[in-house]
Amino acid sequence: MASSAEPAREPVPGALLSSADVARVVDRMAHQLIERAATIEPGAPDGGLSDLVLVGIPTRGAPLARRLAARIEAFTGTAVDVGTADITLYRDDLRRRGVRALEPTVLPDAGIDDRLVVLVDDVLFSGRSVRAALDALRDLGRPRSVQLAVLVDRGHRELPIRADFVGKNVPTSRSQQVRVHLTETDGVDEVLVTEAAE
Numbered sequence: 001m002a003s004s005a006e007p008a009r010e011p012v013p014g015a016l017l018s019s020a021d022v023a024r025v026v027d028r029m030a031h032q033l034i035e036r037a038a039t040i041e042p043g044a045p046d047g048g049l050s051d052l053v054l055v056g057i058p059t060r061g062a063p064l065a066r067r068l069a070a071r072i073e074a075f076t077g078t079a080v081d082v083g084t085a086d087i088t089l090y091r092d093d094l095r096r097r098g099v100r101a102l103e104p105t106v107l108p109d110a111g112i113d114d115r116l117v118v119l120v121d122d123v124l125f126s127g128r129s130v131r132a133a134l135d136a137l138r139d140l141g142r143p144r145s146v147q148l149a150v151l152v153d154r155g156h157r158e159l160p161i162r163a164d165f166v167g168k169n170v171p172t173s174r175s176q177q178v179r180v181h182l183t184e185t186d187g188v189d190e191v192l193v194t195e196a197a198e
């Protein structure tokens with residue numbers, strides 16, 4: 001039986017991460033990406049960072065990818081390639097979700113062939129967006145490997161997909177929503193948990 005001393009299994013609706021929290025989490029993820037890049041080709045002069053491409057999934061994965069790249073450059077002095085991949089036409093739930101405007105797909109000049117692509121998104125939930133992103137990548141090139149970085153993993157996967165880099169694991173109920181706001185898209189950095197109807 002649950003006692004009052006046990007921690008709540010679901011977050012109380014409200015603010016989950018503040019602006020300072022988001023900055024701290026992004027910095028931690030940037031460090032993890034630097035470490036991972038170094039394992040691609042041990043001893044590479046640039047720490048493997050020239051092999052790394054961060055590909056953001058619109059909407060908020062795109063600015064998140066750019067932020068991670070900026071922090072990696074701030075920590076190492078090495079610029080990292082960034083891109084975006086629109087997944088709209090690759091979704092398996094297009095009919096349910098309705099039509100939405102396409103976002104740009106922009107890849108670095110060096111492309112993604114034979115490189116370590118890290119897909120970046122703000123929230124991982126069912127995994128259907130990531131599945132669509134993997135299909136989109138297939139039309140864009142053949143990376144050496146593809147990994148996944150998400151700011152928030154809220155569980156409830158419907159596909160066998162997991163993230164390699166997770167900013168924060170947040171156990172949620174299905175009825176809740178995790179809303180990531182970023183200054184680039186929303187004017188503020190914060191992560192909120194709301195009930196679906198809010």
Ligand SMILES: O=P(O)(O)OC[C@H]1O[C@H](OP(=O)(O)OP(=O)(O)O)[C@H](O)[C@@H]1O
Nearest residue numbers: 058059060121123124125126127128129
């Ligand atoms: O794992 P999933 O169930 O696919 O959910 C996660 C996706 O949902 C949100 O995007 P959404 O499609 O709502 O569009 P947005 O990024 O434009 O807000 C979020 O940004 C992720 O991309």
Ligand SMILES: O=c1cc[nH]c(=O)[nH]1
Nearest residue numbers: 123125176177178179
């Ligand atoms: O809670 C959720 C589920 C999907 N996508 C989000 O951004 N939040």
